[in-house]
Amino acid sequence: MSDERSPYPPTALVTGAAAGMGAAFARALAREGYRLILVDRDGERLRVTADTLPADCETVTADLTAEADLARVEERCREGVHLLVNNAGFGHPTGFITTPVAAEIAMSRVHVEAVLRLTLAALPSMIERRRGGVINTASALGFFPSSTYSATKAWVINFSRSAAVKVRADGVAVTVLCPGFTRTEFHDSAGMDMSKIPRFLWLEADAVVATALRDWRRRRAVSVPGWQNQVIVALARLLPMRLIDRIIAGAGKRPLAVRGETAD
Ligand SMILES: NC(=O)c1ccc[n+]([C@@H]2O[C@H](COP(=O)([O-])OP(=O)(O)OC[C@H]3O[C@@H](n4cnc5c(N)ncnc54)[C@H](OP(=O)(O)O)[C@@H]3O)[C@@H](O)[C@H]2O)c1
Numbered sequence: 001m002s003d004e005r006s007p008y009p010p011t012a013l014v015t016g017a018a019a020g021m022g023a024a025f026a027r028a029l030a031r032e033g034y035r036l037i038l039v040d041r042d043g044e045r046l047r048v049t050a051d052t053l054p055a056d057c058e059t060v061t062a063d064l065t066a067e068a069d070l071a072r073v074e075e076r077c078r079e080g081v082h083l084l085v086n087n088a089g090f091g092h093p094t095g096f097i098t099t100p101v102a103a104e105i106a107m108s109r110v111h112v113e114a115v116l117r118l119t120l121a122a123l124p125s126m127i128e129r130r131r132g133g134v135i136n137t138a139s140a141l142g143f144f145p146s147s148t149y150s151a152t153k154a155w156v157i158n159f160s161r162s163a164a165v166k167v168r169a170d171g172v173a174v175t176v177l178c179p180g181f182t183r184t185e186f187h188d189s190a191g192m193d194m195s196k197i198p199r200f201l202w203l204e205a206d207a208v209v210a211t212a213l214r215d216w217r218r219r220r221a222v223s224v225p226g227w228q229n230q231v232i233v234a235l236a237r238l239l240p241m242r243l244i245d246r247i248i249a250g251a252g253k254r255p256l257a258v259r260g261e262t263a264d
Pocket of ligand 1: 016018020022041042065088138140179181182183184
């Protein structure tokens with residue numbers, strides 16, 4: 001979905017662009033000739049990422065849990081971008097019974113409020129030009145009742161599918177990316193020990209992003225990278241809810257070893 005009708009390069013705004021999948025989105029879009037607006041809370045790291053890219057990059061240091069910062073990024077989206085990638089996100093080291101409520105609210109601000117506000121700010125100019133779109137990063141966990149994290153990602157999946165249905169006729173594509181285990185800083189940042197996760201379940205960030213961009217161009221509402229994750233998501237859709245609840249309850253007794261806490 002390149003901007004053939006414009007003499008200017010298309011612009012993509014990527015949140016959480018200093019690391020992991022956000023940086024992989026930035027690399028892929030730079031190669032495709034996009035002009036980039038890269039958003040992350042660590043400005044120094046963001047500039048280092050931007051300096052490595054063969055693209056015209058603007059960096060925006062913003063913590064999406066902070067109202068003034070979110071409003072600034074929202075304004076940037078309202079000015080018009082061709083592609084918005086809502087990718088920033090994080091997990092908690094402990095289950096929600098023991099996580100401070102302020103940390104839960106911060107997670108829902110980044111995973112829910114920021115995704116909502118940036119998408120709503122970006123869509124009108126896309127609809128007016130009848131091109132462009134949004135990729136929202138959720139998670140394969142969003143198909144399971146496993147945690148506040150999975151609950152926020154379930155919201156991202158439902159909201160993105162709703163937006164995709166609404167704007168499809170306007171020539172705008174919305175895709176929700178639902179990755180499984182992906183090699184990034186995500187689990188280290190959350191203090192999770194992932195050593196027990198089988199190797200075959202892991203994907204590389206660049207491969208996940210290539211699938212997301214391919215599916216977005218094909219105007220697919222849901223992108224699940226890798227056969228492993230496709231099987232997992234298919235099971236979530238096909239198995240009875242009570243069985244899934246039992247599996248999740250069993251997995252909770254064998255948590256991803258988060259420093260002695262259960263990963264609810
Ligand atoms: N990796 C996986 O296995 C996996 C699986 C499914 C879904 N996901 C989702 O994929 C997305 C990207 O995660 P990743 O795996 O690439 O993780 P990552 O390597 O930790 O990168 C996430 C980036 O988002 C930034 N970020 C976090 N909170 C922010 C905030 N409040 N404001 C601005 N930037 C913020 C992080 O900055 P800091 O480093 O400063 O925190 C980091 O640069 C997330 O939405 C995550 O939930 C990941």
